[in-house]
Amino acid sequence: MKKIIYILLAGCFLTTACEKELDIENPNEPIVEAFWQNANDATAGVNAIYSTLHRGSISRWMPFYHIIRSDVGRSTSPATDIVNNMDQFLVTDYNYGNAYGIWNDNYVGIFRANQVIANVPSIEMDEELRQRLMGEALFFRAFFYYQLVSLWGNVPLMLKPSTPNDQPGTSSQEEVWAQIEADLIAAAEGLPAVYPDAEDLGRVTKGAAKALLAKAYMQQQDYTAALSPLEWLVEGEGSGIYELTSNYRDNFLIFTENNVESVFEWQFSENPTEFTDNDIETPNHNYGTSIAQFFGPSGIGWSDGEAHRWVVREFLNETTTEGERDPRLEATFLYDSTDVRGPEFTMIYGQTFAQRYGLENNRVWFRKFQNDHWKDGEGYRSPNNWRYIRYADVLLMYAEALNQTGSTGEAYQHVDRVRQRAGLALLSDVMPGLSEADFLEQLKHERLLELSGEGHRWNDLARWGDLGPELADRDPGFLTFDVGKDELLPIPAQEIDINPNLEQNRAWR
Missing domain, CATH: 1.25.40.390 (Serine Threonine Protein Phosphatase 5, Tetratricopeptide repeat)
Incomplete structure (x- = not known):
């Protein structure tokens, strides 16, 4: 499933000085x-x-x-x-x-x-x-x-x-x-823009560098500079390399890793040389990630991190053109109605939500890191790759950069591509002619629904200047946020x- 075998080099990496240096050469030690x-x-x-x-x-x-x-x-x-x-x-x-x-x-x-x-x-x-x-x-x-x-x-x-x-x-x-x-x-x-050899699958590409460069510019609110790398990705050579997957959830399954939407993807795998019953103690290198264990639902993982219910409600504000629920909701969260029919039909690792938590439990867990699509438990060695930058993120960044540089009309088409994959009506049809400020507000909503739980929300809020106690209405943690300090x-x-x-x-x- 993973193509790169990683080798470690030893060395002094800390930014701080060692307390004392013992200068004795070991003739047998490689330098x-x-x-x-x-x-x-x-x-x-x-x-x-x-x-x-x-x-x-x-x-x-x-x-x-x-x-x-x-x-x-x-x-x-x-x-x-x-x-x-x-x-x-x-x-x-x-x-x-x-x-x-x-x-x-x-x-x-x-x-x-x-x-x-x-x-x-x-x-x-x-x-x-x-x-x-x-x-x-x-x-x-x-x-x-x-x-x-x-x-x-x-x-x-x-x-x-x-x-x-x-x-x-x-x-x-x-x-x-x-x-x-x-x-x-x-x-x-x-x-290279692409790697011709399958053994190099997962290595960073020109597109990954340009996408991260665009993120760096945007975090500094230099939207004009961000346009160039984003243009390469959306309208230049990258437009022939990347595309949205037809199925949104394919971006979070182990069976569809490194797909056409992946711009920069962290490679995780199970180490075939590891044979341990307790999933913790092992002398061998761990090629996986324990994020699924720590984000896993109660009774499955440690549930140290979970989602707020208000985000679920955001998904329910708009239906698809067929009158159905936004399919990204089911792919994003595990909660009492991951299955639209409710807790008695929602499956949580081999049991229904009702069996595990009853009918009145309102907790919500992030699903994108999880492995419920192929096993009934979690552990410390999840092989599920983290798609750190997806093409949908690139399209929404491009829309934001265009809007912030006075080209709101041109920005619509890139948001529409993301909405269309989710089955939603085109933004250009339902909200034409938005001002720059109103378009940005809508774009905040689009990024929330498309990217929740993927690690971009903090930087988004920081870039927009939205970090502050006013967020406490939906996240009580911000009651103690000190502006000018806690950023x-x-x-x-x-x-x-x-x-x-x-x-x-x-x-x-």
């Missing part, structure tokens, strides 16, 4: 300089970057921060640290482990990318392959910084392989965004304690 000898080494180094996506803080807790902190998600977990830090904006520990893990693991990825960027140019190898591998490394360095700047804002920029004594200073958000842009522009130059997380205190060049985010000092 980094001796590794980078040929094309196989270069490819292995790039594969190590991909493996960063399997790390628990990235594959589990990072989605939590983007989804549960937003107004579509909540936590009723008995683990109060999850509730306080990810749902209620009650951060008291600047070294909170799950947040600190995201920080560290993104810098693991950056270290691995920097190793490739520093060493591959000097290897004698096929030039086309070199440019591709460099493009992959540049893409991921930008991707990891995209996560860091989205969550923490002002973070250290590290553009060379780190050493134990490094003490990098704080870089401004503007500097970090500029580096992300530069890396993605360079990455797009070296990456960003505090830099981990341990990093600042041992690195005098780091500065705490102003509102958290």
Whole structure:
């Protein structure tokens, strides 16, 4: 099912200095300089970057921060640290482990990318392959910084392989965004639009670099700059590569991974060398993700993260042209009426909702990460890929960029493609002639229904300037949201304690 086998490289990746350096050479220990000898080494180094996506803080807790902190998600977990830090904006520990893990693991990825960027140019190898591998490394360095700047804002920029004594200073958000842009522009130059060999399925492409570049521009509200990469994807070469799947739910099933709608997809799989009964203890590398276990419905998973009921009601405000319910609702959530006939027909991992939870339970769980379509339980090794950027997202971004640059009339057609796949009436028919402001409000609704539970909602709200206590009407967690502070997380205190060049985010000092 998955085509890339990932290989890990060891090294010093933390942004902080080690307390003491013991300078004793081990003649039997391989050194980094001796590794980078040929094309196989270069490819292995790039594969190590991909493996960063399997790390628990990235594959589990990072989605939590983007989804549960937003107004579509909540936590009723008995683990109060999850509730306080990810749902209620009650951060008291600047070294909170799950947040600190995201920080560290993104810098693991950056270290691995920097190793490739520093060493591959000097290897004698096929030039086309070199440019591709460099493009992959540049893409991921930008991707990891995209996560860091989205969550923490002002973070250290590290553009060379780190050493134990490094003490990098704080870089401004503007500097970090500029580096992300530069890396993605360079990455797009070296990456292929498609990979001809099946063994390369899942590797990042030119389209992935351009889509992430558009996201970076849009988060800075530079909609004019975002138009160029989006035009390539929608009206240029990318228009012949990507398309919407006919069945919306195909984007979340293990049987239809890496399909025509996938622009950037995280590859997960079950490790065939793992044989364990408890699904937790194993000496072997985990190629899967535990997000399904932690988002899984009560009695199936830990149910540490779930959805708000108000989002369900948003789906019910409009029917299809056939008078039926929006089919995306069933694909997005598990709740008492995932089956339109109600709790006695809605199946939750082999039992009806009524059997598991009764007839009066109003809880709602995200379905897109789950594996209920092929098994009756969850675990810590979900092989279900995360479709991080879908073509539907690209179309809606393009519509937003066009609208925000004075071309609202041209924006309609791209929203209509997304609505038409869902069976809804064309927006150009039911809401023609919207003003720029009204079109944006409608687009917020379209992105909510199309992308709920996929990790984009927090950045959407931040970009639109919609984060604030006014969201408390639909998400009580925002009652404690402090404007000017809670948009960003505090830099981990341990990093600042041992690195005098780091500065705490102003509102958290």
